[in-house]
Amino acid sequence: MKIRTLSLACVTTAAVLLAGCTAVYKNTDACEQMMRSKLADVSPDQLPEASIDKLSVDHTGTGIHGSRVVVEGSLSHMQTASEVAAASAPNGASGASAVVATAKPVKPQKVVKAAAVECTFTGLNLASFRWLAPAELVKTNEDAASDSAE
Structure with missing residues (x-):
């Protein structure tokens, strides 16, 4: 009888502990x-x-207990053709050097911007x-x- 009671208590305790952990992941x-x-x-x-x-x-x-969660990530995209042209445009160049500068194709680069949010939970x-x-x-x-006043 003592073994059954002890086994039941262990299983119940494990279930309660695991239920508390899943709230954090949820x-x-x-x-x-x-x-x-x-x-x-x-x-x-x-944006x-x-x-x-x-x-x-x-x-x-x-x-x-999962009451406050911060998620960090990044927003990334490839530069558009207009962004590449604006980034590679020579500043104050003469006409002859401008032709030479635009003859070389510029590869678009990946633009990365940090992103983060904070969520608070009640249960x-x-x-x-x-x-x-x-x-x-x-x-x-x-x-x-101003948002709350409107």
């Missing part, structure tokens, strides 16, 4: 999914290249979401006050 996944959906909703006025950017998550950090429910980077998406106190 909150991390929920924050990452929220980051992806909010990025898809960004207007071209805020012009958001529609062509590819988000890759580099790191996720979780606070005590498994999302309490708040805010962008930490890029700067175009971060709301300052003045921006938040």
Whole structure:
């Protein structure tokens, strides 16, 4: 009888401990999914290249019991032809050197921009979401006050 009771207690304890651990992973996944959906909703006025950017998550950090989650990643895209031309245009060059400068084709480069969000949770429910980077998406106190006043 003692062996059954001990076995039942061990199994119950393991189940409770594992249930607590899964909340942390669920909150991390929920924050990452929220980051992806909010990025898809960004207007071209805020972040012009958001529609062509590819988000890759580099790191996720979780606070005590999953109540605070920070997701860090990067937004990357290849330069467009106009961006390459603007970046490689000679400054103040004469006509002859400008022809020589444009004869050499320039390869488009990958543009990478840091992205990070912070989510706070009450249990498994999302309490708040805010962008930490890029700067175009971060709301300052003045921006938040004007948004809430409208």
